Amino acid sequence: MFTRRHFVSVGAATAAASSLAPLHAWAQKLRSTKIIVGFAPGGTTDMVARRVAEKFSGNFAENAIVDNRSGAGGQIACAAVKGAPPDGQTLLCTPYSCMVIFPYVYKKLPYDPVADFAPVGIAATTTQAMAVGPMVPASVKSLPDYVAWVKANPQHTGYGSPAAGSTSHFLGALLGLETQLPLVQVPYRGAVPGIADVVAGQIPVMFTTTGDLLPHYKAGKLRLLGTSGAQRTVFTPEVPTFGEQGFPMLTSEEWFGFYAPARTPPQVVDAANQALRTALQDKSVIDSLAMLGLVATPSSPQEMAESQRAQSKRWGPLVKRIGFTAES
Incomplete structure (x- = not known):
């Protein structure tokens, strides 16, 4: 006979099992991860993505590759990740300008910097x-x-x-x-x-x-x-x-960060963040970033989201004061 207490207990156990199911399914399916970069090979953003991808392989995914989709100052890559399945198999590596400055420069973007992405973590600052x-x-x-x-x-x-x-x-x-x-x-x-x-x-x-x-x-x-x-x-x-x-x-310090598509399960985002942190603690990654004038700067998804909000709040009035738009 089910009592209310037993019903609540079973319900809680079922909910807990359900919350773990997406992680189990994701772990089984994630054979590769594609990191999309909106700039040409050899550029700073591309190099950040490649250094991290090398350490993602065998960690967050069996294989991690960089996919360069340059054009429109990074907007093409952002739009591509926006429309990708939220399963951890597609990530974005981008400078913060695409997320905190472009909304004030372009009257219309093919993506929403907040609604369309889940922050994974900051990788490096310059x-x-x-x-x-x-x-x-x-x-x-x-x-x-x-x-x-x-x-x-x-x-x-x-x-x-x-x-x-x-x-x-x-x-x-x-x-x-x-x-x-x-x-x-x-x-x-x-x-x-x-x-x-x-x-x-x-x-x-x-x-x-x-x-x-x-x-x-x-x-x-x-x-x-x-x-x-x-x-x-x-x-x-x-x-x-x-x-x-x-x-x-x-005073300005720009960062390069990783995003997943919106609605990516939190456990997938956390796994990607942990893999990113592990990569940024590797001496070879730290040294290779330093050669580009970059400082490895790992963060949590929450810290990245807060930095994005703060930078957006700062740059909005400044861009308006400068009076520049993409059409000007």
């Missing part, structure tokens, strides 16, 4: 840096020096960025707004051609990720006037931050 080349006199050694130089030489108001609508673009625009300088962005298709023009003396300055600039900086081909982190980077401890030089509004 800072931006400001580099000058031979066009800028050697006497310009700091950000205030640069501001004074541009005011005295208004024909040199151009600055390079790896893409319109990028964090690099917006840092240069914010510097112009704060100093009342009419700085003009020169957008490139990636950092490489812009850096080449700075080194060749074709443009005076370039904003891009610190890692992009490290080889040329170490070789003495360009100078770094500042970095965007809250603290100095471990890669260039001799270079002061923008905040140290009186420009705290330029």
Whole structure:
């Protein structure tokens, strides 16, 4: 005879078994995981994904591969993962700009950064840096020096960025707004051609990720006037931050993170997060990321979601102040 107490007990046991069923089924089916990247092979996002994929194999999945679907600044990859089955077999690796900046740049995106994805975890963080080349006199050694130089030489108001609508673009625009300088962005298709023009003396300055600039900086081909982190980077401890030089509004640390499609079972997300954390604790991964100017930065899904909310809240008003849209 079933009593109410027995009924509740059986119901609880059944619910517990049901909650474990998706994990069991997922574990049986997950022979491979595809990590989709919205940028070309060899780029920073691609390299982050590949370093993690190497450690995912045999851990989260029997095999993990990277699938590059470049185009529209990463939007194509985001849309692809949005529509993928929520079973752990498809993940997204992306810079945070696709999730926290693009909603304010594009009137319509093919995905919702919050509703369409389940955060898995942050993988790595990077800072931006400001580099000058031979066009800028050697006497310009700091950000205030640069501001004074541009005011005295208004024909040199151009600055390079790896893409319109990028964090690099917006840092240069914010510097112009704060100093009342009419700085003009020169957008490139990636950092490489812009850096080449700075080194060749074709443009005076370039904003891009610190890692992009490290080889040329170490070789003495360009100078770094500042970095965007809250603290100095471990890669260039001799270079002061923008905040140290009186420009705290330029403080910015961008991360690269992993997402699963929305409605992916929590236990699958947790398993992916644990595999990601394990990968980011591997010395070979840490060292290979450092070569790109990246710091391995493991997080929980909840910490990643909170960072996404905070960064979105910060960048919304800034993009509006700058006045840039994809149509402008």
